[in-house]
Amino acid sequence: MTPTDSTAIDHAHPAELPATYWQAARRGASGHCPRCGGGELFRKWLKPVDRCRACGQDWTLARADDIPAYIAxxxxxxxxxxxxxxxxxxxxxxxxxxxxxxxxxxxxxxxxGLQPTKGAVIALQWWLGMLGFKRERPDTSPISDRK
Known part of the structure; x- marks a missing residue:
């Protein structure tokens, strides 16, 4: 793959998962990947990219339908x-x-308001692990695997 290829994944910078939904929503609303914040979320005005070029997240699973229009x-x-x-x-x-x-x-x-709203809705779907998305959350517990 060439560096200009939109499907090329940047493995030099691992994905930094958002700590809260609001951070993921802010990334999505600004048109960036809700998972890593590094790649673009949209290839056209309301059409999400197939995969994030920074972290490789598959965005073909996103189904926002009419919710962004209702919210806007x-x-x-x-x-x-x-x-x-x-x-x-x-x-x-x-x-x-x-x-x-x-x-x-x-x-x-x-x-x-449509594109930012759609980005936030897609971020919500990813954050909750809906529609086939893998539910990923950073470990925020103060005690991890302590007995």
Whole structure:
């Protein structure tokens, strides 16, 4: 394999597993491998890579389906509801004028929120060992194999 091959695995740097789900979710939401944080998680906007080029994790098992869209729409609605109320009640803006502001803003927020949300959902699936993922957690117990 050549170094430019997207399937080449970097064995020089072993995977540093995240200590918590939130660390894995942060990695996934930023578009990086939730397992190691070293490789990219997406090869296209919402299409995960087959394997992480840094740690070799197989991401073909990830099935986020519609959950990222539901979460992005839910968050957008809750963030824009106060703005809609403020525009219409406080600024006496017509419904048409408020819609001219809210609809493009809502569309942009949902589209920009989809990939980070999908990355966090994929991180959750990996963290919990769902859908065939191997459940990997760093040993955080203070006492290991003591009798």
């Amino acid at each position: 729409i839910f968050a957008t609605g809750h963030l824009l509801a106060p703005l809609m109320i403020m525009l219409i009640l406080d600024f006496d803006m017509s419904s048409w004028a408020a819609s001219a502001i809210i609809i493009p803003l809502a569309t942009a927020m949902v589209l920009l």
